[in-house]
Amino acid sequence: MAQRKTKTISIPPDLDKQLDLFPEENWSAIACEAFRIRLTQLEAMNKAGTAEAAVARLRASRERGINEMFADGELAGAEFAMNDGEFIELERLQRFRDRCGADWGRVVDQVHVQQLAEILSGDNEDSSEMEEWFRENHGAGCDDSSWREGFVHGALSKFEELRGKL
Numbered sequence: 001m002a003q004r005k006t007k008t009i010s011i012p013p014d015l016d017k018q019l020d021l022f023p024e025e026n027w028s029a030i031a032c033e034a035f036r037i038r039l040t041q042l043e044a045m046n047k048a049g050t051a052e053a054a055v056a057r058l059r060a061s062r063e064r065g066i067n068e069m070f071a072d073g074e075l076a077g078a079e080f081a082m083n084d085g086e087f088i089e090l091e092r093l094q095r096f097r098d099r100c101g102a103d104w105g106r107v108v109d110q111v112h113v114q115q116l117a118e119i120l121s122g123d124n125e126d127s128s129e130m131e132e133w134f135r136e137n138h139g140a141g142c143d144d145s146s147w148r149e150g151f152v153h154g155a156l157s158k159f160e161e162l163r164g165k166l
Contacts, residue, residue, distance in 0.1 A: 073150025081158035090159040091118040
């Protein structure tokens with residue numbers, strides 16, 4: 001058995017009185033177990049290299065996912081402008097983005113599919129058909145803000161290209 005060392009710890013007087021109520025307990029052994037538990041926690045937290053690698057991996061994974069969703073949305077937006085979108089719908093989308101100005105990046109995170117459908121359809125038209133089109137053609141992807149940002153970027157990039165030829 002390893003030689004035991006003596007450590008002196010300070011405890012508040014009220015705790016000392018409570019401990020004295022149970023003299024049969026091996027308070028030293030209980031304190032040792034509490035120290036072991038805390039040391040295990042500290043050692044786990046100290047494995048910073050492992051945590052840093054996990055954080056880096058998860059950040060890269062998140063970035064890949066965002067980029068993939070944006071690219072999917074961008075392609076869908078370009079296809080919308082080429083095949084399905086009406087001139088007035090694309091013009092409404094352009095005006096909305098222009099009104100947002102520098103706040104566009106923040107705003108697009110808060111624009112959901114229903115609102116995007118409303119922007120494209122205009123204030124006086126029923127947007128449910130447009131929302132249904134999004135869901136039927138693009139599924140759950142259109143619920144992702146990166147996808148929607150890509151959609152707007154793709155649609156308006158293609159619209160600007162085509163508008164010059166009108």
